Amino acid sequence: MSQQEILAGLAQIVNEIAGVPVGDITLDKNFVDDLDVDSLSMVEIATAAEDQFGVRIPDEDLKDLKTVGDAVSYIEKAGVAA
């Protein structure tokens, strides 16, 4: 799956869970500071992303995913590993 496809899928998830407009969700955005996504929504986004992309995103790794780009790279690598 390409980075663009992962971003599109992740943007859809973030939109559904946190109500952030899809157009605002770009690789450089920080989840907390730019998109106002709180820690519980991050957990929901992670579990939804796990289902959609077939990857595992444990809490200890989730803490390090600060930007949308971090999350996309993580899913890309985890997807390859899987």
Added chain:
Amino acid sequence: MRTDTSLRHSRIVGLGEHRPAGSLTNDDLAGRGLDTTDEWIRTRTGIVSRHVAAADESVVSMGIDAAAKALAAAGLSGADVDLVVLATCTMRNAIPGGAARIASGIDAPGVGAFDVNAACGGFCYALSVASDAIRTGSATRAVVVGSEKLTDWLDWSDRGTCILFGDGAAAAIVEAADEPGIGPVAWGSDGDAYASVGVPDGDWAIRMDGPAVFRWATTQLAPVARRACELAGVGVGDLRAFVPHQANARIVDALARALKLPDHVVVAHDIATTGNTSAASVPLALSSLVNTGAVGSGDLALLLAFGAGLTYAGQVVRVP
């Protein structure tokens, strides 16, 4: 040797609650110097205020008051009871349990009495045990109490936990019935994750890994709720109410979404003014739905309790 092999049905015939007069708002907590705000707590937990027991209110005294009110609601007295089960995890001392004192306090001295500690999962465990005791003939009428004084176990400088919990008690009277009124329990546990919530070794206050518990609750428990419905032969469309443990409004909402409940199913949100009262939360929330007229006698309610252990249990009940 002989046993009674003819299983009876069981039902709830009365509910009672004790909400301490004292309360703390989110602003009260922020005013105490805790680094938090009303807005932060509301958006992450759905909690606006929580009840706090007075120094002379205990797990036992609150349990007695709730049990007495439940008996009165059912038109019964202590003399009509032969079993008391107390679900709690916040007795000041591990020994003795509180159920026997509650039995004495409601003028039912000498009856069977014991405590169940399944933390926030406790009420649905206790209800199942009491129901089975009645169904098998070990008891004829039981008082099932959930009572907690969590504020005895809170570190008021730990903003990740002290904002969540409150005190209170609620009770249900369970007796034999001609028709099923308490469905089979769906229960289980995950001891490998015990450290995610509880009082750690060497500590004295409740600590919690919030994201871990949140992830567990929002991903693992909807199937338990569905199983409780299947065991009772009830579809979610047959329910009038969903009464999950009031740990966090975001968990309540996530569970309701996952279960795809139809619009006519009322979802309990007692947490807003009650906080997380552990084993008292499910019966307090059910009692609130009854008292506000949101559910009526004979309606089906899906109960789902879960918490430290980790433990979980759920069953479908008919509202008294």
